[in-house]
Amino acid sequence: MKKTSKVIRTQSQRSQNREHSVPIYMTSSYVFDSAEQARSLFANEENGPIYSRYSNPNTDEFIEKLCVLEGAEDGVAVASGMAAMFSSLASFLKSSDHIVVSRSVFGSTHQIVTKILPGWGIQYTYVDGTDNNAWVRAIRPYTKMFFCETPSNPALDVLDLPFLGNLAKEKNIILNVDNCFATPILQTPLTFGAGLVTHSATKFIDGQGRSLGGAILGNSELIEQVRFFTRHTGPAMSPFNGWLLSKSLETLSLRMERHSETALWIAQSLDDHPTLSKIHYPFLSNDPGYTRAKKQMNGGGGILSFVHRNGLEGGRNFLDRLEMISRTANLGDSRSTATHPASTTHSKLSLDERLEVGITDGLIRISVGLEDKEDILSDILQALETK
């Protein structure tokens, strides 16, 4: 079967009720038939659920499907995207290790890297992720991991995945890619040499803004280390969210196609707009990331951002004028959403820090939903009108 069929047909074993759609296993633990079975399950001599902090049929099914899409051997489901980012770092990094991080990463990832890990003796170097030489220059003898997002949130920087994958392999460094914006439908970092792929499943994977979730995927050896960490520290995904997100994966490819098609059309339609000084969208032919994106992605994704010429005031006015598009911090929803990072998600950064990651005062991030494309564009156009 093709991946898109396999993800739809993958299902955990049917119960005695022969259900077509998988039930939700809301149970914290599982019964052992005998003392011997309990022993052998704990000894990993047989497979099966023991306790929902370790595994559960719903979260297992979610991971099995995500592994199909990412081309991964194994994975672990966790409670949120940040639980995935943190577990993927903390499972491998030890005191005096060093990590190289692309400067354009999600705000909470930035806090983990700059505030939490250094307290445990883990050093970091930030680089401009789009500059291949910067990654080479940043490597130290104790560099254990490269961490990046591509396309990045919210500036949509596109990093050179084949280059980073090769460099990481050559130097025996784990390349860890947050694949939240592209999803495995548009980009599979493991095929370019990444060791780990991390997700906020809260975004496009859920796709309807209902639940939080995260995942870490990779080869069996690395994931075993992550599983040890999560089993004993407890950031487990709930069975209900596992059930919801597993069903969501069955429609992910259709949704990503439509998100990408509409977002490209909107980006092209706004390209010469007099109120905007810049538009970022990886599949827009004049975008700095275009050539790379075309090589490593199957579509540009559902996020675009643009810069309002009237800076902070222009960005805030634009948000206030929106009629259909929701003003909210989430993204990846079937409903289009808009965010003004400088006055909200990134308002705690200094101006210099914001500019370093491409967040100018007038930057607006749009998560293009599944509504009719004409309705989305006309809301954006009317909100851009200056009286």
Ligand SMILES: Cc1ncc(COP(=O)(O)O)c(C=O)c1O
């Ligand atoms: C790129 C990226 N990574 C990680 C996260 C964190 O995910 P969560 O909110 O599910 O913890 C986000 C949230 O917006 C994100 O955009």
